[in-house]
Amino acid sequence: MEWYLIGTAAALLTTFGFVPQIIKIHRTKCAKGVSLATFYQYGVGVILWTLYGIHLGDIIIITANTVSFITIVAAIVLYYRYD
């Protein structure tokens, strides 16, 4: 049971890992210093993870990476808006 909680906490922390960065760009209205390449690299990575999850039929991999992809798209949109 505690392992289930550790796995869930791990997934939540990394799935929403870019949220503080998104909040910071939004608040400061500035994306200076932020790496767009990191967003694109993670973006392609989570798309491939989602495809791999579909192949495995693993709903957790699919859900976590789809949510992560949405946060990355938000980060990229904010980057172009405020860069």
Next chain:
Amino acid sequence: MEWYLIGTAAALLTTFGFVPQIIKIHRTKCAKGVSLATFYQYGVGVILWTLYGIHLGDIIIITANTVSFITIVAAIVLYYRYD
């Protein structure tokens, strides 16, 4: 076989996802705009993923998250150096 390659590519892209950000901080000698909270959140996340991987006995989860942790520590060190 192609699924194995997709899974491997996904793992490599996300494991080394912060490398472009590290290079950018190092090159510009500036961490302005970068979210330290995102680094800490990912850092705790990948520690928990590593523990979960040890529990599962899955060498891929352990390796990917240990390498990711090292890149995040490098990002945090650079952040404090140049912030």
